[in-house]
Amino acid sequence: MWIRVTVRGNSMSPTLHDGQKLLARKLFRDPHRHEVIVFRVPxxxxxxxxxxxxxxxxxxxxxxxxxxxxxxARVPDGFVAVAGDNPRSQDSRQLGLIDCGDVVGAVRGR
Structure with missing residues (x-):
């Protein structure tokens, strides 16, 4: 299953840009290190x-x-730490560790 998302803000700049449309594929596994993911937040x-x-x-x-x-000391099972490509972006320092259950999908091709 594919999900269409639109980038909001510059947290992933220079890789992704505000307003850019992306396709994310639903994951049926935990995310991998260095993958670009889409996840839910409250x-x-x-x-x-x-x-x-x-x-x-x-x-x-x-x-x-x-x-x-x-x-x-270690990232617990079922969680990932995230960071934006822009050094001034919000990341796991503000958002905390991300529960893999909140991951919507992984971005495919840009």
Whole structure:
């Protein structure tokens, strides 16, 4: 199953741009490291986010994320850490670890 999404904002710039239309394929597995994913967040204004997977279950918590997750050494099962390609974007430091159950799909081709 394919899902059509529109990028909102510049968090994935320079890879993806505001207003760009994407196709995301529903995943029947946990996301892989470095994949660009679409996931749900509890925000009625922007209910979906597009980010790159920075770490998957079992990986050490990335150094840049560790201060936001005190006491968490590894990404737990069923979760991923995400980051935008733009260094000023919102990422897992603000959003927390993303539950794989909230992942809508993985972006295919840009």
């Amino acid at each position: 925000d009625p204004e922007l209910p979906h986010r597009v980010k790159r997977v920075a770490a998957v279950a079992g990986d050490p918590v990335p150094e840049w994320l560790a201060p936001a997750l005190p006491g968490v």
